[in-house]
Amino acid sequence: MNNSAYQTLGFESLDGGVCLLTINRPASLNALNSATFTDLAHALERVAGDDEARVLLITGAGEKAFVAGADISEMQAMTAVEAMALSQTALRVFRQLELLPIPVIALVNGYCLGGGCELALACDWIIASESAVFGQPEVNLGITPGFGGTQRLSRLIGPARAMEMIVSGRQVKADEALAWGLVNHLYPQERLMPEALAMADLIRQKGPLAIALSKQAIVRGQGLDLDSACQIESQSFGLCFSSDDQEEGVAAFLEKRKPVFKGV
Numbered sequence: 307m308n309n310s311a312y313q314t315l316g317f318e319s320l321d322g323g324v325c326l327l328t329i330n331r332p333a334s335l336n337a338l339n340s341a342t343f344t345d346l347a348h349a350l351e352r353v354a355g356d357d358e359a360r361v362l363l364i365t366g367a368g369e370k371a372f373v374a375g376a377d378i379s380e381m382q383a384m385t386a387v388e389a390m391a392l393s394q395t396a397l398r399v400f401r402q403l404e405l406l407p408i409p410v411i412a413l414v415n416g417y418c419l420g421g422g423c424e425l426a427l428a429c430d431w432i433i434a435s436e437s438a439v440f441g442q443p444e445v446n447l448g449i450t451p452g453f454g455g456t457q458r459l460s461r462l463i464g465p466a467r468a469m470e471m472i473v474s475g476r477q478v479k480a481d482e483a484l485a486w487g488l489v490n491h492l493y494p495q496e497r498l499m500p501e502a503l504a505m506a507d508l509i510r511q512k513g514p515l516a517i518a519l520s521k522q523a524i525v526r527g528q529g530l531d532l533d534s535a536c537q538i539e540s541q542s543f544g545l546c547f548s549s550d551d552q553e554e555g556v557a558a559f560l561e562k563r564k565p566v567f568k569g570v
């Protein structure tokens with residue numbers, strides 16, 4: 307069911323707790339303008355408040371682009387203060403995305419450039435079509451990445467590869483992105499959505515609370531030293547033992563049946 311009321315986004319609740327968010331500005335290759343960030347923030351609130359939601363999929367409308375970057379036409383007359391405000395808005399919305407308690411998969415179906423690559427990096431992982439193209443081409447415009455790319459890209463693929471991408475602005479093809487660990491899996495374009503739905507189906511059968519706590523430990527642990535990060539894990543592990551899901555999961559294994567998790 308398409309229950310979207312957004313100017314720049316498609317928002318659909320599919321069966322099985324799958325939410326599908328489609329950046330929908332195909333005339334500009336789904337470039338992210340100010341309205342997109344307003345819409346995204348609102349849609350993410352909806353996902354966060356939906357107890358039935360289990361997985362969020364994010365993609366771009368059409369077959370040519372995931373997102374070709376921030377909207378360059380909005381940047382022409384921007385002052386320094388306005389540019390920083392745009393960056394701060396994007397950072398806030400992407401962090402909101404990163405901290406959702408459910409897994410978020412980016413389905414990259416074409417150009418994934420600049421702010422688009424930064425959006426994909428704020429998702430939990432990326433799957434891509436074999437024809438996808440990644441890049442941080444901001445230096446071509448005389449600017450730096452501004453939506454978290456210098457940090458999330460270097461944390462994911464290492465500083466040397468991130469440095470190469472960012473200072474050269476060169477386009478990285480899908481197979482190289484896979485080899486570099488930017489992308490988890492490549493599929494033919496038409497397989498992207500079925501494969502994402504199959505993954506969502508797998509995730510849907512697991513304990514939602516354990517998923518939320520595991521995700522939180524991974525995301526929040528990124529900025530911490532190993533010892534502090536492992537403490538988050540330890541506390542999450544302990545917390546699971548106050549849940550019905552832990553009782554159910556362990557009992558189901560011992561009784562050789564499928565567990566029925568409730569997320570509490």
Ligand code: HXC
Pocket residue numbers: 333334335337374375376377378379389392393417419420421422443444446447450451452453
């Ligand atoms: C606004 C964009 C756009 C963008 C494409 N378009 N990218 N409009 N912002 N980022 C528009 C084009 O102007 C064109 O509009 C239409 O989309 C189709 O694009 P074409 O260029 O005609 O297509 P093609 O020749 O196939 O080239 C595709 C492309 C190229 C290689 C992706 O469009 C391109 O280089 N786009 C810019 C990519 C980029 O620099 N991204 C980083 C932006 S800066 P018309 O009206 O002519 O049909 C950024 C910074 C983030 O993201 C941080 C800021 C704080």
